[in-house]
Amino acid sequence: MSPRRSSSDDPFESVLRPPADETPDQKAIRLKAEEEARRVSQAIDDGIKAERIERKKRRIVRLLLLGQSESGKSTTLRQFQRLYTPTAFRQERILWRSVIQLNLTRSIRTILEAIPSHSPHSPHSPSSPIHSPIFHPSSPPHHHRPSQTQSYRERSASRPSSRRATASFSGVSPSASSSVTVARANGSNSQTKSGGSVGNQTRSFGSGNFDIYEEDLPRDREEDTLVDSYSAFASSSAFRGEKERITIPVYLLEIKERLSGPLRHVEALLISKLIPGSASEEEGYGKGKGKGLGSSTPFLSVNSKGKEPDYSGTDWPWANQEIFIRPGTSWKVQQQHQHTLSLAHPQPRLPPQALAQITEINGYDSHHPHSHEHCNGLPIPPVPSLTNSISTASSSPPPTFFEKGKHGSEGNSEIGAALGGGERGGGGVMDIDAIVANVLNRCREDMVALWSDHTVREVLKRRKIRLEEGSGFFLNDIERITSFKYAPSEDDVLKARLKTVGVAEYKFEMETAAGKESGTEWRIVDVGGSRSQRPTWAPFFDDVDAIIFLAPISGFDQVLSEDRSVNRLEDSVLLWKAVCSNKLLANVELVLFLNKCDILEQKLKSGIRLSKYVRSYGDRANDLETASKYFRSKFSAIQREYSPNPRKFYGFCTSVTDTTTTAGILASVRDMVIRQHLKQSKLL
Numbered sequence: 001m002s003p004r005r006s007s008s009d010d011p012f013e014s015v016l017r018p019p020a021d022e023t024p025d026q027k028a029i030r031l032k033a034e035e036e037a038r039r040v041s042q043a044i045d046d047g048i049k050a051e052r053i054e055r056k057k058r059r060i061v062r063l064l065l066l067g068q069s070e071s072g073k074s075t076t077l078r079q080f081q082r083l084y085t086p087t088a089f090r091q092e093r094i095l096w097r098s099v100i101q102l103n104l105t106r107s108i109r110t111i112l113e114a115i116p117s118h119s120p121h122s123p124h125s126p127s128s129p130i131h132s133p134i135f136h137p138s139s140p141p142h143h144h145r146p147s148q149t150q151s152y153r154e155r156s157a158s159r160p161s162s163r164r165a166t167a168s169f170s171g172v173s174p175s176a177s178s179s180v181t182v183a184r185a186n187g188s189n190s191q192t193k194s195g196g197s198v199g200n201q202t203r204s205f206g207s208g209n210f211d212i213y214e215e216d217l218p219r220d221r222e223e224d225t226l227v228d229s230y231s232a233f234a235s236s237s238a239f240r241g242e243k244e245r246i247t248i249p250v251y252l253l254e255i256k257e258r259l260s261g262p263l264r265h266v267e268a269l270l271i272s273k274l275i276p277g278s279a280s281e282e283e284g285y286g287k288g289k290g291k292g293l294g295s296s297t298p299f300l301s302v303n304s305k306g307k308e309p310d311y312s313g314t315d316w317p318w319a320n321q322e323i324f325i326r327p328g329t330s331w332k333v334q335q336q337h338q339h340t341l342s343l344a345h346p347q348p349r350l351p352p353q354a355l356a357q358i359t360e361i362n363g364y365d366s367h368h369p370h371s372h373e374h375c376n377g378l379p380i381p382p383v384p385s386l387t388n389s390i391s392t393a394s395s396s397p398p399p400t401f402f403e404k405g406k407h408g409s410e411g412n413s414e415i416g417a418a419l420g421g422g423e424r425g426g427g428g429v430m431d432i433d434a435i436v437a438n439v440l441n442r443c444r445e446d447m448v449a450l451w452s453d454h455t456v457r458e459v460l461k462r463r464k465i466r467l468e469e470g471s472g473f474f475l476n477d478i479e480r481i482t483s484f485k486y487a488p489s490e491d492d493v494l495k496a497r498l499k500t501v502g503v504a505e506y507k508f509e510m511e512t513a514a515g516k517e518s519g520t521e522w523r524i525v526d527v528g529g530s531r532s533q534r535p536t537w538a539p540f541f542d543d544v545d546a547i548i549f550l551a552p553i554s555g556f557d558q559v560l561s562e563d564r565s566v567n568r569l570e571d572s573v574l575l576w577k578a579v580c581s582n583k584l585l586a587n588v589e590l591v592l593f594l595n596k597c598d599i600l601e602q603k604l605k606s607g608i609r610l611s612k613y614v615r616s617y618g619d620r621a622n623d624l625e626t627a628s629k630y631f632r633s634k635f636s637a638i639q640r641e642y643s644p645n646p647r648k649f650y651g652f653c654t655s656v657t658d659t660t661t662t663a664g665i666l667a668s669v670r671d672m673v674i675r676q677h678l679k680q681s682k683l684l
């Protein structure tokens with residue numbers, strides 16, 4: 001085949017070919033024009049290159065934080081802030097108080113919901129509230145062991161035998177060399193409520209790399225049966241041993257009744273404060289779809305008429321939903337505004353530099369279906385200014401919650417009046433912070449009693465609710481957090497949980513010596529990690545210098561809260577594969593944080609065997625060191641196998657809530673990223 005014929009296959013050739021009858025003059029003109037076109041094209045290329053070099057000279061480093069929801073991305077961001085912009089971090093600390101109060105309130109609510117309520121046959125049904133003559137909140141409840149008890153029997157139903165389950169995940173080919181096998185065992189007491197429990201799975205799942213063993217019954221169904229089947233008056237005084245009856249003392253029912261209303265009210269206030277026009281993310285299941293937060297919120301109902309809010313039933317809009325903040329809502333700015341309005345607790349204004357750190361990426365957000373003006377597809381009416389609308393008698397002494405010996409639902413009425421203020425009259429203004437602090441302080445004793453009660457611990461254990469391992473755990477700090485003077489510590493801010501939805505880029509003008517020396521401006525991009533959020537990541541893959549990928553390896557026995565059919569560890573591995581194999585990221589440095597090692601260690605020490613969930617772990621020692629080494633080698637093998645170009649493996653075992661260890665790791669990451677950045681600048 002002649003070259004001429006071959007080139008005639010090119011559709012451009014006939015167009016670009018010089019005319020056969022071209023004169024020498026015409027040829028000279030054509031060549032000149034072509035030369036000029038080449039010069040222009042070269043100038044454009046040079047311009048682009050110069051711009052890149054200029055940007056690199058300015059040393060703007062862009063770091064992307066990736067990983068599943070609750071993996072620790074935002075916590076890592078906060079660690080960067082703590083280390084490199086300490087002044088702003090210190091000044092922002094107070095703004096986290098509401099988040100921490102909300103985390104605590106929700107943990108208590110989880111406990112309250114775990115305690116069985118009144119039996120339909122019990123005289124302690126809601127229509128006949130408990131008035132125990134021997135109970136007084138000022139005395140520690142555990143000093144009283146009322147003879148009258150309620151109990152429930154754990155169902156001793158036989159469970160189906162182990163069955164091996166497999167299913168394939170699209171886009172990821174199984175690989176023997178990087179395989180991790182995850183198995184699940186029966187009744188292993190190894191699930192946390194907040195992360196979703198493996199035991200809730202009703203269907204099999206897995207991939208070539210993950211073989212999941214499903215042996216449990218669906219947890220929710222089992223628990224419902226547990227609660228429904230208790231008998232009103234058990235004769236046993238305490239426990240009859242494992243798998244037997246637990247008696248629920250009356251004082252616990254009283255605490256439950258006293259706390260439920262006020263805490264829901266506090267929750268409503270805090271949510272309204274953090275996200276006026278609150279929205280709930282429309283994902284996962286078992287979540288209250290179609291319910292907007294409008295004028296029928298408990299807060300508004302108590303506020304407008306001073307009557308007691310109705311917290312019962314399923315109308316509670318946030319009952320099963322995690323609260324999130326969209327970057328576009330600038331909750332810190334919002335809170336700052338509310339603090340400025342506050343009369344009871346005025347706060348200093350944040351310096352503009354602290355506020356300017358939050359860069360909103362509105363162009364992206366505005367296309368997102370979960371815009372903050374909508375809740376589950378329904379428009380949300382604007383929420384009136386809360387600070388101005390809560391009226392109470394600030395000049396009169398604080399209302400006494402328990403001092404008049406009121407119990408049960410009357411306690412709720414009183415606190416409702418204290419909160420709503422309609423009945424109390426008075427012309428003062430009490431801000432949300434003051435009301436929340438007041439209510440939490442008054443609930444303090446009950447909350448402490450609840451969390452320290454061994455019946456409660458047993459109920460939680462039976463229900464496989466492990467709050468200690470979940471996000472936003474503050475139950476060991478109730479006294480401190482419910483004090484009127486409570487101001488969050490650095491550790492508190494790092495432990496606080498606030499879900500991210502959307503994408504936000506944070507600019508770091510380094511305050512510290514280390515940062516200044518490098519002369520580098522850092523831009524850290526934090527993304528939402530839940531499944532519905534992941535399509536938002538790709539637009540940020542362009543022009544990124546490094547990625548910190550967080551894989552919470554403690555999640556080997558948990559499932560995703562947004563999809564309870566997916567094991568957390570399996571999800572992390574699949575995500576890691578996707579990131580490693582992404583062509584856009586082929587030349588990006590990847591840093592892996594095998595995170596939540598502290599929780600992993602706790603789990604292993606408590607006797608949970610990793611090999612029950614990860615079959616390929618085999619008979620290795622069930623300790624942190626061996627487990628983290630094992631995970632490191634697995635993740636490293638995946639990177640090696642899936643990366644389009646060879647790249648170095650940077651893997652760290654982390655607990656990003658721990659300030660000391662994380663400081664060293666972030667310093668190494670920073671140095672490595674800067675070194676790579678400089679190298680690339682020189683290459684340009």
Ligand SMILES: Nc1nc2c(ncn2[C@@H]2O[C@H](COP(=O)(O)OP(=O)(O)OP(=O)(O)O)[C@@H](O)[C@H]2O)c(=O)[nH]1
Pocket residue numbers: 067068069070071072073074075076470471472473494495496497498499500501527528529530595596597598599654655656657658
């Ligand atoms: N004990 C412990 N808790 C951690 C660790 N890392 C993060 N957490 C906590 O886990 C919770 C979730 O962390 P986040 O940083 O909010 O998770 P995220 O990846 O940003 O999650 P999304 O915003 O939903 O994508 C927070 O309460 C953190 O304090 C860790 O290493 N150990």
Ligand SMILES: [Mg+2]
Pocket residue numbers: 073074075498499500526527528529
């Ligand atoms: Mg986050």
